[in-house]
Amino acid sequence: MSNFKRKLKRRHLINNLFMVLLVFVISISFLVLGTLLLEIFLRGYKTLTWDFITSMPSGRASRAGILPALIGSFGVIALTALISIPIGVGTAIYLTEYADKKSKFVKLLQLNISNLAGVPAIVYGILGLAVFSQLVGLGPSLIVGAFTLSLLILPVIIVSAIEAIKAVPNSIREGSYALGVTRWKTITGVILPMATPGIMTGSILALSRAMGEAAPLIMVGAVGFVTFLPNSLLDRYSALPLIVFNWTSRPQAAFAEIAASGILVMLILLIITNLTAIIIRNKTQIRVD
Amino acid sequence: MTVKVKVENLNFYYGDFQALKNINIEIHENKITALIGPSGCGKSTFIKTIDRMYDLIEDTRADGHILFDEMDILKSDVDVVELRKRIGMVFQKPNPFPKSISENVLYAVKRHGDVNKVAFNEIVENSLRKASLWDEVKSKLHQSAFSLSGGQQQRLCIARTLATKPEVILMDEPTSALDPIATSKIEELLQELKKEYTVIIVTHSMQQAARISDYTGFFLNGELIEFGNTKDIFTNPKDKRTEDYITGRYG
Ligand SMILES: Nc1ncnc2c1ncn2[C@@H]1O[C@H](COP(=O)(O)OP(=O)(O)OP(=O)(O)O)[C@@H](O)[C@H]1O
Ligand SMILES: [Mg+2]
Numbered sequence: 001m002s003n004f005k006r007k008l009k010r011r012h013l014i015n016n017l018f019m020v021l022l023v024f025v026i027s028i029s030f031l032v033l034g035t036l037l038l039e040i041f042l043r044g045y046k047t048l049t050w051d052f053i054t055s056m057p058s059g060r061a062s063r064a065g066i067l068p069a070l071i072g073s074f075g076v077i078a079l080t081a082l083i084s085i086p087i088g089v090g091t092a093i094y095l096t097e098y099a100d101k102k103s104k105f106v107k108l109l110q111l112n113i114s115n116l117a118g119v120p121a122i123v124y125g126i127l128g129l130a131v132f133s134q135l136v137g138l139g140p141s142l143i144v145g146a147f148t149l150s151l152l153i154l155p156v157i158i159v160s161a162i163e164a165i166k167a168v169p170n171s172i173r174e175g176s177y178a179l180g181v182t183r184w185k186t187i188t189g190v191i192l193p194m195a196t197p198g199i200m201t202g203s204i205l206a207l208s209r210a211m212g213e214a215a216p217l218i219m220v221g222a223v224g225f226v227t228f229l230p231n232s233l234l235d236r237y238s239a240l241p242l243i244v245f246n247w248t249s250r251p252q253a254a255f256a257e258i259a260a261s262g263i264l265v266m267l268i269l270l271i272i273t274n275l276t277a278i279i280i281r282n283k284t285q286i287r288v289d
Numbered sequence: 290m291t292v293k294v295k296v297e298n299l300n301f302y303y304g305d306f307q308a309l310k311n312i313n314i315e316i317h318e319n320k321i322t323a324l325i326g327p328s329g330c331g332k333s334t335f336i337k338t339i340d341r342m343y344d345l346i347e348d349t350r351a352d353g354h355i356l357f358d359e360m361d362i363l364k365s366d367v368d369v370v371e372l373r374k375r376i377g378m379v380f381q382k383p384n385p386f387p388k389s390i391s392e393n394v395l396y397a398v399k400r401h402g403d404v405n406k407v408a409f410n411e412i413v414e415n416s417l418r419k420a421s422l423w424d425e426v427k428s429k430l431h432q433s434a435f436s437l438s439g440g441q442q443q444r445l446c447i448a449r450t451l452a453t454k455p456e457v458i459l460m461d462e463p464t465s466a467l468d469p470i471a472t473s474k475i476e477e478l479l480q481e482l483k484k485e486y487t488v489i490i491v492t493h494s495m496q497q498a499a500r501i502s503d504y505t506g507f508f509l510n511g512e513l514i515e516f517g518n519t520k521d522i523f524t525n526p527k528d529k530r531t532e533d534y535i536t537g538r539y540g
Pocket of ligand 2: 461
């Protein structure tokens with residue numbers, strides 16, 4: 001009996017020790033994140049004004065704004081969505097509903113798509129520069145930025161779309177085929193509608209990641225300082241992470257402050273997109289029992 | 290009496306495994322044919338050959354003949370989409386689409402595209418009436434099919450199949466997920482349906498087969514051991530194995 005009690009005591013001790021350790025580890029990460037966010041907020045909130053959002057960049061920090069970078073970021077992300085979502089979802093449909101799953105080629109393809117998701121962003125930048133800018137000759141334009149970011153997030157979109165499509169129960173597919181409905185109409189009739197929430201969340205999260213990327217855009221010629229707005233796909237452009245990067249590399253303290261404001265804008269956009277993704281997932285999740 | 294589906298020397302394989310061995314059977318028009326037999330004997334496999342649903346499973350193969358009004362279903366050039374419009378299937382577990390009740394009924398009709406829009410309401414009502422579901426759902430046609438009970442969902446799946454105007458309806462244990470009341474509703478319904486359709490039903494319940502069917506086939510280990518009038522099979526089986534099964538000496 002006392003032996004049993006001793007063992008029980010020891011188990012409780014280990015349990016509690018582990019608990020303390022976990023809380024400690026979690027607090028560290030929260031502390032780091034919290035300090036970082038607080039620091040940025042304290043530095044940047046004063047200069048985060050409507051003027052800041054609607055003005056052109058300037059050599060004087062007090063007059064500088066992010067308008068071209070904001071428009072550039074929106075433009076490049078919208079184009080990226082238009083390019084990457086159809087291609088990504090199409091690929092996922094092919095791989096799940098059409099391709100012969102036993103073929104070695106298809107297996108190799110799927111393995112490689114997952115691997116591509118782990119390639120550093122800068123590598124996609126180099127690829128974009130070599131192919132779209134130079135080989136195709138589109139130069140350092142908005143559309144090249146969009147193509148490059150599309151390459152970057154395509155693997156993520158494909159993988160999440162494949163997951164979403166695979167999550168559609170087989171009984172639903174069978175039900176549709178058994179009614180003499182063709183494969184394509186089964187895909188558009190039940191499979192895609194059921195997979196859409198999953199595809200949307202995956203795509204939105206991938207796009208919000210792309211919005212924060214600076215490295216690949218620098219490679220393909222986006223700039224931190226422009227004083228005009230892009231009005232064609234072939235125009236040069238700026239983007240939020242680039243203007244922040246530009247400002248942080250200046251020596252004056254005033255620029256560090258507006259850089260913090262720029263980061264705040266990015267954070268707010270990030271929170272909005274992530275919330276949208278969560279809302280879409282919760283609202284449209286289809287119950288199947 | 291007309292033979293609607295005639296199966297000759299049917300063999301079926303999942304990879305190297307032979308699941309059906311030299312099946313010969315004649316399915317009569319406007320009759321209910323019940324298929325019974327222990328788990329794993331090949332009943333589901335057999336009905337999947339009739340509407341070529343096995344095409345969806347990789348590495349499967351069938352040989353022999355299944356004649357459906359002179360057309361050989363197993364021929365590789367058969368248009369399976371057309372075939373499945375004429376031979377409908379109802380599954381063991383109700384599998385309504387995540388759409389409204391009326392959209393479920395119209396799902397295939399709309400996608401086949403050979404019916405005018407003005408007929409849609411009529412198709413919904415007729416199909417639901419034939420499936421004995423109309424009175425229960427007529428006031429909530431636009432609600433999700435998931436709001437229905439299991440038995441109602443299964444009748445919705447039957448209505449959905451009827452909407453495509455099939456000639457033959459295959460049913461794989463359609464009542465095994467349902468309670469006795471829902472089951473008896475579907476059994477009553479089957480008696481109505483056979484006036485217009487030819488029905489093949491797989492069932493684990495001997496009583497059900499005896500109650501509802503005109504013909505019964507007994508499967509064992511991929512073979513059709515005995516086939517004949519339901520009455521004869523249950524009162525006077527010729528094969529010892531059939532007798533053992535219907536008297537409950539098998540699993
Ligand atoms: N997709 C498959 N791949 C390989 N073998 C299969 C497959 N489906 C069924 N089988 C095998 O074929 C045989 C017949 O299976 P089937 O599903 O037709 O049996 P059943 O009579 O319908 O059984 P139950 O009453 O349990 O539904 C079984 O031995 C089963 O293991
Ligand atoms: Mg079965």
